[in-house]
Amino acid sequence: MKTIVIVGGGAGGLELATSLGEKLGRRKKARVILIDRNSTHLWKPLLHEVATGSLDDDIDAVSYRAHAKNHHFEFQQGTLNGLNRERKTVTLAPIYNADNELLVDERHIAYDTLVLAIGSKSNDFGTPGVAQHCIFLDSAEQAKIFHQRMMELFLKFANNNEKEVHIAIVGGGATGIELSAELYNTAKHLHHYGFGKLNNTSLKVTLLEAGERLLPALSERISAAAQKELQALGVEVRTGTPVTEAVENGLITKDGDTLYADLMVWAAGVKAADIIKTFGLTTNRLNQIEVRETLQSKDDDDIFVIGDCAALMQADGKLVPPRAQAAHQMATACKKNILAQLADKPLKPFVFHDYGSLVSFSKFGTVGNLMGNLTKGSMFVEGKIARIVYLSLYRMHQAALHGCFKTGLILLVGSINRLLRPSMKLH
Ligand SMILES: Cc1cc2nc3c(=O)[nH]c(=O)nc-3n(C[C@H](O)[C@H](O)[C@H](O)COP(=O)(O)OP(=O)(O)OC[C@H]3O[C@@H](n4cnc5c(N)ncnc54)[C@H](O)[C@@H]3O)c2cc1C
Known part of the structure; x- marks a missing residue:
């Protein structure tokens, strides 16, 4: 029986493991193994909501072990730290507990087909001080650290004579914008939970973007709408402001200004993990693995790569963007190609269909564009329709x-929880 190993149970990898488990694992036609460094999965575009407490990841996270049991694949927790293409094995780092006690030794797992789906992480472009002083929103753990520090700041503010809480966010892409807006939603709620002094004027959020406008990858109309919406909430938007250094409680800009901040988030660009460079596969400058249109690595027919860590050039000369919608589409195409490869049939090229991009300002609004046959190209959307489409990506x-x-049941439970639980995570 062939073994298919998928490393990375994120937006792309978990969908792929689920569908291959159902298709092959259920009837024991192949062994499907999913590997992830964490024990639970949380859809990454929700991280800014975990950071601000709008979403409780204890409720929304999916246990890999429970999901594997229900969908006929195996789950191995571990961090990929090596690949041996001759022996066709992946190596997982040893696991230690908080007291440095060895729990699981280094393991080698054999594969016939390997899928790499380990996503990406924030790119600080080597900017001094960023790794030490800024929080990245790359994982649920980091989002929870942000949440804890934010709650501590609000507690200090509510009980002392602090005048304002300063939060600086670097990166005017979707993550930075959505986090900025979500913070104002949080302030609105906390006002009712014993943090009475806290309101939109006491929360100072500064969003810094090196480029001349927010959301540079989207149209000028969308970026202007985003800037207007953020400014209406009270966010100070500073475009054309590259950050050259992060220090304790502050960011230094290219002009030499220091922006004071109690909490700093770096959300300016992504790159794939450095470990990828040791695999002997062709990579680009962002460490992404270069793939053919079948989603196989350029160097190895038995290695497929999907999601943010894949570099796939499209017909227009642009790379498929690192987005959840691309990871979702790649998971579907990769499943078909793995089944074709097992059946000795020809593999099909993957073509990314961009259905548009939407940016949410929490409960305050949503803007973006929809693309497709119905819209005959790109159509600007905002308001309720935009909000529904935005939410549908997670659904x-x-x-x-x-x-x-x-x-449907999860939606129902969510509605019940909204009646029973506070509107945000308070601890
Ligand atoms: C705050 C935020 C908001 C976003 N909003 C949007 C949005 O609105 N729309 C959109 O389209 N995209 C959005 N994105 C981008 C989107 O989340 C990613 O493009 C998408 O998650 C990529 O999917 P993936 O499967 O490649 O990787 P991921 O979903 O990141 O999954 C990677 C998985 O690999 C695991 N992993 C990583 N390294 C290792 C290792 N060495 N060993 C074992 N396991 C490993 C991780 O634990 C994770 O489970 C957002 C991202 C962020 C951070």
Whole structure:
């Protein structure tokens, strides 16, 4: 029996493991193994909501072990730290507990087909001080650290004579914008939970972007709408302001100004993990693995790469963007190609269909563009329709993991929880 190993149970990898488990694992036609460094999965675009407490990841996270049991694949927790293409094995780092006690030794797992889906992480472009002083929103752990520090700041503010809480966010892409808006939503709620002094004027959020406008990858109309919306909330938007250094409690800009901040987040660009460079596969300057249109690595037919860590050049000369919608589409195409490869049939080229990009300002609004046959190109959207489409991306991910019936039940439980629980995570 062939073994398919998928490393990375994120937006792309978990969907792929689920569908291959159902298709092959259920009837024991192949062994499907998913590896992830964490024990639970949380859809990455929700991290800014975990950071601000709008979402409780204890409720929304999916246990890999439980999901594997329900969908006929195996789960191994571990961090990929090596690949031996001759022996066709991946190496997982040893696991230690908080007291440095060895729990699991280094392991080698054999594969016939390997799928790399380990995503990406923030790119600080080597800017001094950023790794020490800024928080990245790359994982649920980091989002929870942000949440804890934010709550400590608000507690200090509510009980002392602090005048303002300063939060600086570097990066005017979707993550920075959505986090800025979500913070004002948080302030609104905390006002009702004993943090009475806290309101939109006491929260000072500064969003710094090196480029001349927010959301440089989207149209000028969308970026202007985003800037207007943020400024209406109270966010200070500073475009054309590259950050050259982060220090304790501050960011230094190219002009030499120091911006004071109690909490700093770096959300300016992504790159794939450095470990990828040791695999002997062709990579680009962002450490992404170069793939052919079948999603196989350029160097190895038995290695597929999907999601943010894949570099796939499109017909227009641009790379497929590192987005959840691309990871979702790649997971579907990769499944078909793995099945074709097992059946000795020809593999099909993957073509990315961009259905548009939407940016959410928490409960305050959503803007973006929709693309497709119906819209005859790109159509600017905002308001309720935009909000519904934005939310549907996560619902599609949930449906790919749990099926439509269970996703419906999850929605119902979510509505009940909204009645029973506080509107944000307070601890
Ligand atoms: C705050 C935020 C908001 C975003 N909003 C949007 C949005 O609105 N729309 C959109 O399209 N995209 C959005 N994105 C981008 C989107 O989240 C990613 O493009 C998408 O998650 C990529 O999917 P992936 O499967 O490649 O990787 P991921 O979803 O990141 O999954 C990677 C998985 O690999 C695991 N892993 C990593 N390294 C290792 C290792 N060495 N060993 C074992 N396991 C490992 C990780 O634990 C993780 O489970 C957002 C991202 C962030 C951070």
